[in-house]
Amino acid sequence: MTASAVRFARFAADTAHRGLGREERTRAATWMLDTVGVMLAGRTCPTGRQVAEVVAGRAGKGAATAIGVAEPLPAADAALVNGTLAHSLDFDDTHLPxxxxxxxxxxxxxxxxxQETAASxxxxxxxxxLGNELNVRLGMAGYDTVLGNSQYFERGQHATAICGALGAALAAGVLYGLDADGLAHAVGIAASMGSGLxxxxxTGGTVKRVHxxxxxxxxxxxxxxxxGGLTAPPTVLDGRFGFLRAWLDEPADPEAVTRDLGDHWESARIQIKPYPCNHFLHAAVDAALQLRRRGLRVDDIEAVEAAFPTAVLRTVAEPAxxxxxxxxxYAAKFSAPYVIATALLGGAGLGVGLADFTDEAVTDPARLALAARVRCAADPVCDTLFPRSLPAGLLVRIRGGQEGMLAHVPVSRGGEGNELGPxxxxxKFHDNAALVMPEERGRELGALLAALPEVTGEGERETARLAALLTV
Incomplete structure (x- = not known):
């Protein structure tokens, strides 16, 4: 049986040679539009500036643009800065389950x-x-159907970074023009590099933003x-001492990496976030908005009981x-009590927004007072839906013994069947871009990104124009 890394590399090389259809390219342009917007907004976060300062000494020695660095950088350094920006606000897209x-x-x-290769x-x-497809399939190899959760997550492993290194290697290898053998080696080499807790x-710390x-x-x-000629073992993914066994041990599903490859795009399940906080909390925001629309008055709230899938409580509710x-x-983005209180009080934007997650905002006495009255608990109904969706429910108890108000959201806004429209x-892109660039320039950049699937021919001009617009 052909090893998974080799099979996927052959598929990727063949697909890159033939080219993808409009549907796949349009979907990829959506990811690009959303991620670039989040990268731009991430420039407002200190972590991105700190990473940019670390690599600034190498500026002018490459061909790639890092947001916030005036001179071009080597490709790997530009990606280090931009990847940090893309994850700094916890506003980046999510694949389920x-x-x-x-x-x-x-x-x-x-x-x-x-940029470095002047690709179309x-x-x-x-x-x-192709990079995202490998990325999420490696994630699915850790999805335990019995447990109903990711084994990476259960073990405290940040699959986003661990699998992301391999997805990034495949994407980079395709653009460098590596053949199937070369792509297999690139993925295999990256398997020794991915990490993250x-x-x-x-409990805090800024290092996760760099993952x-x-x-x-x-x-x-x-x-x-x-x-350059470095090689990797062909069995790097599914071998006895390979990637999946090392990270996941027996619960791993190696067949997920290549199952129905070419017939099914697992990456089609990627969801775009409407709110800049941990995705586990989005349904709770939606539930809070439902209650506000139904006439809930914040002054009448005695207590809030929040229902979540059992597996997410460690992330959003503990330590209480x-x-x-x-x-x-940043810590507030992973706090169910804070996010729920903010949404009930009426946060920024259409629920909660970036302005709700500043260091100043988290000291607001009204938010903290309401957050102190939020209790989180596991819910068996939510458990049956997670992680195919990220559900939540709110029960608000009203002062004076009046009947409480209940809202349950099985699929959060942006989830499957409830996707964000164009x-x-x-x-979302324009709101993010407006934080760091003039409105007219942001609209030009957004229009360019949205139109990428329509570009025919070599198109290096559009790639160069994209780089120029990203220099902020």
Whole structure:
């Protein structure tokens, strides 16, 4: 039986040679539009600036654009900065049920190498699609149907970064023109580079924001190593000491990497976030908005009982004392009490927005007082839906013994069957871009990204124009 890495590499090489159809390229352009917008907004976060300062000494020595760095950088360094920006605000897209954020690693890697190689938009979108496909399939190899959750997640492993390094390597390898053997080596080399722990979601620290940047950086480096002749074992994914056994042990599903390959696009399940917080909390925001529309008055709230899938409580509700009073704006993105209180009070935008997750906002006495009255618990109905969807429910108890108000959301806004429309996607992009660039320039960039699937021929001009518009 042909090893999974070799099979996928052959598929990728053949697909890259033939080119993808409009549907796949349009989907990839959506990921690109969303991720670039989040990268731009991420420039407002200190972590991205800190990473940019680390690599600034190498500016002027490459061909790739890093947002916030005036001079071009080597591709791997540009991807390190942009990948950090893409994940810094927890506003990046999500694949279910692997619960993995794919584009934040693969888009920065593909974009940097596309600039370096003067690739056409079509080739960029094809490389991005193939990289994200491998990324989420590796995530699905860790999805345990009995447990109803990702084994990566259960073990505290950040699959987004671990699998993202391999997805980024494949995308970069396609753009470098590696053949099937070379792509297999690039993926195999990256398998020794991906890493990431999830503890920061629970108790803080800024290192998690760099995970996707490091995955993108590692993926490009792995592809460059393969280009230079470095090799990897053909059984790197499914061998006795391979990637899946090392990370997941017996629960791994190696067949998920290549099952129905070419007939089924697992990456079609990628969902775009409408709110800049942990995706587990989106349904709770939707539920809070439902209650507000039904006339709930915040002054009447005595207590709030929030229902979630059991598996997510460790991320959004524990330790309880930490979650009720998050230390800073980033920690607040992973706090169910804070996010629910903010949505009930009427946060920014259409629910909660970036302005709700500043270090100043989390000291607001009204939010903290209401957050202190939020209790989170596991719910068996939510357990049956997770992680095919990310459900939540709210029961609000009213002062004076009046009857409470209940809202249950089985599929959050942006989820399967409840997807964001083109206007919603552009609105999110423009809101993000407006934080760091003039409105007219942001609209030009958004229009260019949305039109990438329509570009015919070589199209290097559009790639160069994209790079120029990203220089902020």
């Amino acid at each position: 692997s619960v993995l954020h794919p584009s934040a690693s693969v888009v920065p890697a593909a974009l940097a190498v596309a 938009p079509a080739r960029l979108l094809d490389a991005l699609t 999830l503890e920061a979601n629970r 996707c940047g490091w995955a993108a950086h590692s993926g490009i480096t792995a592809a460059q190593f393969a280009l 004392e930490v979650k009720k009073a998050p230390a800073d704006g 206007d919603d996607l552009l609105a």
